[in-house]
Amino acid sequence: MVSSISDSRPAIPYKDCTIRGGGLYSGFCFFIACHNDDFSKKACHVTQAVEKFILLCYTFVKAIIKRENSHMKKIYLIGGAMGVGKTTVAQILKTKLSNSVFLDGDWCWDSDPFQVTEETKIMVIDNISHLLNNFIHCSAYDNIIFCWVMHEQSIIDDILSRLDHKDCKVYCVSLVCDPDVLSERLRKDIEQGVRLPSIIEKSISYLPKYRLLYTKRIDVSNSSPNQIADEIAAL
Numbered sequence: 134m135v136s137s138i139s140d141s142r143p144a145i146p147y148k149d150c151t152i153r154g155g156g157l158y159s160g161f162c163f164f165i166a167c168h169n170d171d172f173s174k175k176a177c178h179v180t181q182a183v184e185k186f187i188l189l190c191y192t193f194v195k196a197i198i199k200r201e202n203s204h205m206k207k208i209y210l211i212g213g214a215m216g217v218g219k220t221t222v223a224q225i226l227k228t229k230l231s232n233s234v235f236l237d238g239d240w241c242w243d244s245d246p247f248q249v250t251e252e253t254k255i256m257v258i259d260n261i262s263h264l265l266n267n268f269i270h271c272s273a274y275d276n277i278i279f280c281w282v283m284h285e286q287s288i289i290d291d292i293l294s295r296l297d298h299k300d301c302k303v304y305c306v307s308l309v310c311d312p313d314v315l316s317e318r319l320r321k322d323i324e325q326g327v328r329l330p331s332i333i334e335k336s337i338s339y340l341p342k343y344r345l346l347y348t349k350r351i352d353v354s355n356s357s358p359n360q361i362a363d364e365i366a367a368l
Contacts, residue, residue, distance in 0.1 A: 212283030213308035219280040225362040230276040238281025262295035
């Protein structure tokens with residue numbers, strides 16, 4: 134007799150056997166309770182054959198989806214507070230993924246003096262989206278890596294809304310860090326003349342903002358850039 138999940142619907146008599154309605158089993162299935170041993174054995178064989186066929190179809194469809202996904206370009210948007218290690222991680226990630234290209238958002242408005250105005254904010258987003266779309270449309274690249282502070286969801290949404298990513302897989306990641314660890318990293322940059330002292334307070338104030346984003350948060354406090362790059366590559 135074929136075992137079945139309990140069904141509250143009434144049995145339908147058919148000669149000397151009883152057929153009960155069943156639920157879906159990977160598409161469809163039926164359960165038979167029979168008083169005739171020969172019929173029961175045949176029913177078991179039929180049910181097993183149906184289950185094998187369904188499993189074969191599922192495996193085939195899964196393989197097709199996997200193949201299609203493997204041909205899709207991947208876009209990695211990596212955000213994080215200043216000094217958290219975005220650029221270092223992204224540069225390492227570039228070497229771990231095949232046919233990769235990397236863009237740092239800061240390069241798109243690297244000026245002297247550095248000016249943040251409504252005009253330059255519009256300009257930098259235009260520059261970023263233009264370059265990323267060029268990477269997307271270029272057949273030479275399979276993996277596109279972009280890093281920038283991206284501390285607000287509206288920034289991420291604005292960038293994505295401008296990208297032709299319908300045939301791409303997009304991974305949004307935020308690197309976060311313990312405030313003390315971040316402060317120590319920034320002090321080293323300040324000592325080397327790379328950053329101004331005011332950056333510590335500003336950068337630490339950004340950390341809570343990443344809890345509000347629809348991104349995968351990765352704590353980099355106790356991990357090396359290489360380990361973080363491996364974690365992102367495994368997404």
